[in-house]
Amino acid sequence: MDKPIYLDNAATTPTDPAVVEAMLPWFSARYGNPSAIYSLGAQAKEGVTLAREAVAGTLNAQAREIYFTAGGTEADNWALIATAQAYAHKGRHIITSAVEHHAVLHTCQYLEKQGFSVTYVGVDDQGVIRLDELRAALRPDTILISVMFANNEIGTLQPIAQIGQIAREAGVLFHTDAVQAYGHLPIDVQALGVDLLSASGHKFRGPKGVGFLYARDGVKLPSFLHGGAQERARRAGTENVPGIVGLGAAAQLAQASMAWRAETETGLRDYLIERVEREIPHCRLNGHRTQRLPGNVNFSFRFIEGESMLIMLDQAGICASSGSACTSGSLDPSHVLLAIGLPHEIAHGSLRLTLSAENTREELDYVVDRLKEIVQRLRQMSPLYEDFCRKQERS
Amino acid sequence: MYSEKVMDHFTNPRNMGELPDASGVGTVGNAKCGDIMRIYLDIDDQGVIRDCKFKTFGCGAAVATSSMATELVKGKTIQEAMALTNQAVMEALDGLPPVKVHCSLLAEEAVHAALWDYAQKHGVQIPGLKPPKADIGEGEEDEEG
Numbered sequence: 001m002d003k004p005i006y007l008d009n010a011a012t013t014p015t016d017p018a019v020v021e022a023m024l025p026w027f028s029a030r031y032g033n034p035s036a037i038y039s040l041g042a043q044a045k046e047g048v049t050l051a052r053e054a055v056a057g058t059l060n061a062q063a064r065e066i067y068f069t070a071g072g073t074e075a076d077n078w079a080l081i082a083t084a085q086a087y088a089h090k091g092r093h094i095i096t097s098a099v100e101h102h103a104v105l106h107t108c109q110y111l112e113k114q115g116f117s118v119t120y121v122g123v124d125d126q127g128v129i130r131l132d133e134l135r136a137a138l139r140p141d142t143i144l145i146s147v148m149f150a151n152n153e154i155g156t157l158q159p160i161a162q163i164g165q166i167a168r169e170a171g172v173l174f175h176t177d178a179v180q181a182y183g184h185l186p187i188d189v190q191a192l193g194v195d196l197l198s199a200s201g202h203k204f205r206g207p208k209g210v211g212f213l214y215a216r217d218g219v220k221l222p223s224f225l226h227g228g229a230q231e232r233a234r235r236a237g238t239e240n241v242p243g244i245v246g247l248g249a250a251a252q253l254a255q256a257s258m259a260w261r262a263e264t265e266t267g268l269r270d271y272l273i274e275r276v277e278r279e280i281p282h283c284r285l286n287g288h289r290t291q292r293l294p295g296n297v298n299f300s301f302r303f304i305e306g307e308s309m310l311i312m313l314d315q316a317g318i319c320a321s322s323g324s325a326c327t328s329g330s331l332d333p334s335h336v337l338l339a340i341g342l343p344h345e346i347a348h349g350s351l352r353l354t355l356s357a358e359n360t361r362e363e364l365d366y367v368v369d370r371l372k373e374i375v376q377r378l379r380q381m382s383p384l385y386e387d388f389c390r391k392q393e394r395s
Numbered sequence: 396m397y398s399e400k401v402m403d404h405f406t407n408p409r410n411m412g413e414l415p416d417a418s419g420v421g422t423v424g425n426a427k428c429g430d431i432m433r434i435y436l437d438i439d440d441q442g443v444i445r446d447c448k449f450k451t452f453g454c455g456a457a458v459a460t461s462s463m464a465t466e467l468v469k470g471k472t473i474q475e476a477m478a479l480t481n482q483a484v485m486e487a488l489d490g491l492p493p494v495k496v497h498c499s500l501l502a503e504e505a506v507h508a509a510l511w512d513y514a515q516k517h518g519v520q521i522p523g524l525k526p527p528k529a530d531i532g533e534g535e536e537d538e539e540g
């Protein structure tokens with residue numbers, strides 16, 4: 001394998017060459033500060049404005065509702081902390097889900113330390129939020145519901161329109177972390193009743209370190225970084241002009257190619273799932289079978305551990321990820337896998353493969369062939385498998 | 396993240412497998428935390444470890460430390476095996492990342508657990524040997540996933 005087979009597109013994507021091309025002039029010839037009044041500055045301001053309009057167009061939003069940030073994490077932090085601050089007089093209760101990204105979960109924990117109370121609504125065994133639990137969690141002092149659009153580990157899509165409806169009826173703001181969905185699935189903030197939305201450039205072939213927060217007109221959004229008047233005085237600091245231009249270009253490219261990419265990825269995804277389920281015993285597909293990101297595949301393989309799998313896949317030239325403890329830097333496996341009810345030892349044996357439309361069936365065939373060997377080899381090494389086989393023989 | 400030695404022992408584990416007629420078998424760790432090690436010892440009448448095998452469920456470091464531990468006790472006397480420390484296993488592997496140090500402790504415990512099993516079965520006293528901790532989380536392994 002000269003070039004690795006990249007199956008970790010949920011972690012990050014390569015920047016599209018056309019996006020790099022669009023960004024380059026903004027590092028050199030068009031280096032002006034957008035706040036400056038001479039034409040070099042005005043040109044940069046124009047670049048940022050066009051990107052803002054492009055992004056707004058993809059969401060059915062207005063340009064002034066888009067605030068550029070340094071990525072998805074910042075947009076999540078901002079959405080939660082700002083609404084908590086701005087609406088604390090109305091109440092100090094926030095509802096979120098048990099399967100959010102740490103950018104949301106850890107921000108909620110931070111807000112709990114600041115005296116807010118947070119309800120973490122559970123999910124079913126496929127990772128879909130329990131809407132009855134969500135409804136029951138609403139209180140007179142609830143100010144915000146924050147539920148992700150699509151899960152980054154198991155790919156499950158949440159019923160965003162229904163949650164938007166629930167929020168609307170309750171008079172509560174609705175934020176969605178759409179970092180995994182934006183640029184991959186159509187999103188209409190009007191139709192979905194979304195008030196705040198986070199996205200990140202590098203998940204849809206844009207550059208890293210740039211993202212945006214959509215905040216509906218009329219939603220109070222206190223400034224997050226204090227200083228100059230950039231981003232309508234909400235997010236101070238000289239704009240990351242090349243990054244913002246790149247994000248805008250990536251958003252437009254993603255929008256234009258969305259339909260065929262989703263179709264291609266779904267085909268590849270289901271092919272991969274089918275081969276694994278048919279050829280590797282004792283595996284379990286994690287997440288919803290159809291309400292799922294087009295490129296997401298997540299399996300647990302019993303009796304083996306994820307990190308070992310990743311090292312062996314890497315040796316075979318395959319980039320993947322896992323929710324095992326060893327890859328999370330803690331003793332517990334992924335909170336998402338535990339939330340869908342997996343026992344710890346099965347959660348440790350999880351493998352996430354996230355595809356792009358550039359992957360081919362030939363690549364996936366190679367991956368499944370290697371994966372079969374790797375799982376078999378690790379099971380031969382596993383005392384859990386040995387015990388399992390003994391038990392089978394006895395019964 | 397891992398040293399070349401760790402990668403070597405992970406990729407080409409030494410003494411991986413089972414000993415059907417082992418004189419002592421020890422299993423330590425916990426499926427919940429993601430590491431289980433089992434060590435098989437074949438000990439002769441002179442108290443020398445003639446053969447040693449391992450099976451491990453766990454990360455790269457868990458496999459490498461068990462592999463190295465078997466290398467370090469094979470051919471040794473019980474007393475020499477008793478003196479094996481996690482430090483020695485780590486040094487032999489040219490070090491481990493800080494978050495993986497517990498794997499080397501587990502390897503040391505696995506050897507001791509296998510010696511304990513041997514001592515119990517053969518009615519021998521091994522000075523300094525304590526009973527292994529019983530925290531193997533295999534209970535939930537019954538139903539099909």
Ligand SMILES: Cc1ncc(COP(=O)(O)O)c(C=O)c1O
Binds near residue numbers: 152209
């Ligand atoms: C669902 C979700 N939210 C937030 C983030 C954080 O985005 P960023 O890396 O741009 O800060 C990620 C990226 O891993 C994600 O998958």
